[in-house]
Amino acid sequence: VGTPAKQITVEMDSEKSGYIGSKVDLRCRFINSFPPVKISQVTWQKLVNGSKQNVAIANPSLGVSVAPPYKDRVIFKNGAVRRRTPNLEDTTITFSALGLTDEATYICEYTTFPAGNRENTVNLTVHVRPTTQMSLSTPTLVARSSNIKTPVATCTSANGKPAGTIRWETRVPGEVTTREVKNADGTVTVQSDYILVPSKERHKETLACVTTYNEEVYTDSVTLDIQYEPDVSVGGYDGNWYLNRENVQLNCQADANPAVSLYQWRLINGSLPSNAEIRDNVLLFKGPVTYDLQGTYVCDATNSIGTQSESVEVSIIGMEKHPQNNKSYVLKNKWFFFLMQWLFYFLCYS
Incomplete structure (x- = not known):
């Protein structure tokens, strides 16, 4: 039984891609017949709008020729091809400095004797990273x-x-x-x-x-970074401002972006008491508490976006209503001390 004849084929990748500015190999390999045919020339061509444009030619006698648009960017990868030898089975080309206009279909065509021409194609896609x-x-x-x-x-x-x-x-x-x-x-x-x-x-x-x-x-x-007008709250008043209590104060807190540039205090339907001192966001009342401090206090906080306000109503507790002066409070405490004494006696002498 004889050895089966090898078919003449041109092996190529159907698709190839590379990034702009990079290099890519376009593979082309001739599978010769048995007995082998003679390769007269290999021509790489670019298919443009249905017509063929030469890219590079390798000829055993004339050597290698690269068309001007590709002269500095396309070489035959196999050194033997560049040395004018008959060894043209592998005519892979290396495409460097890829540009968007290089994206196309490329043809690798072998001219042989006596078998005629054989060719195949590869589609080259050029990617661009955004x-x-x-x-x-x-x-x-x-x-x-x-x-x-x-x-x-x-x-x-x-x-x-x-x-x-x-x-x-x-x-x-x-x-x-x-x-x-x-x-x-x-x-x-x-x-x-x-x-x-x-x-x-x-x-x-x-x-x-x-x-x-x-x-x-x-x-x-x-x-x-979202800017917003102040979100204001007033603290300091605990509901236990009784007569003669010392050094009470109100403080104004504001969540704002940008930060508050101005705090202002006012008393609704009246003027601030004479002993009130404004220290930025704090309203300090000097000396003992008097009935003059009663009223509704408002803090206005301002930034470049706008002004927002918050109020607090202050009531003053008379001494007769203060827990320390409440008779029931005193009575309850007397019973507490009596029970404590009884418990002490019971624990010690029982």
């Missing part, structure tokens, strides 16, 4: 009573090929709008906005943007 960026949509986010939804952060995957995909990771409920723009060079820019109602509760919350491109993942985040 540049990713995340930023606050506006320099200043302000919480307003109107509750209007607004874009607070923008995530961009620019000039990618193919386009990147964008998703958001955050605890903050909101809406997402995404749009794509196809650029003239074939790349795509994707922009995504995160939309919500700016509020005090969202201040210092984190938004993370996750961009995925060809299984590569990029993550960036921003912290929301």
Whole structure:
């Protein structure tokens, strides 16, 4: 039984890809017949709009020739091919400094005798990694009573090929709008906005943007800086301001962004008592408490966003109503001491 004849084939990858600026090998290998045929020439061509453009030629007699657009970027990988030898079975080329215009179908064609021409093709795809960026949509986010939804952060995957995909990771409920723009060079820019109602509760919350491109993942985040007017509370009054009590005071606390720039104290339907002293957010009453301190006190806290107020109503307890001067209070304490003495006697002498 004789040895089966080998078929003449041109082996190539059907698809090949590389990133812009990088290099890629386009494989081409001739499987010769038995007995072998003679290879006269190998021609690499680029298919452009249905027509063929020469890229590189290898000829056993004339050597290697590379067309001007590719002269500094395309070489035959096999050194034997470059040395004008008849060994043209492997005519893989290395494409370097890939550009977007290199994306095309390439033909590797063998001219043989007496079998004629044999060829195969490879589709070269050029990828472009996008540049990713995340930023606050506006320099200043302000919480307003109107509750209007607004874009607070923008995530961009620019000039990618193919386009990147964008998703958001955050605890903050909101809406997402995404749009794509196809650029003239074939790349795509994707922009995504995160939309919500700016509020005090969202201040210092984190938004993370996750961009995925060809299984590569990029993550960036921003912290929301939302400005809001003061949220005011007044402390210091414990409901036990009795006559002659010393050194009582009210203090005004405000949660605000930016910080409060001005605190103001006032008394509704009257003027502040003569012994009241204002120390920024503290209203200090010097000396003993008198009935003159009664009334409704208001603290106004102001920042660059607005002014908010909070009030407290102060009542003064007369000495006759103070617990230390209450007869029932004294009586109860006498019974307490009597019981304690009885218990002591019982434990000691029983």
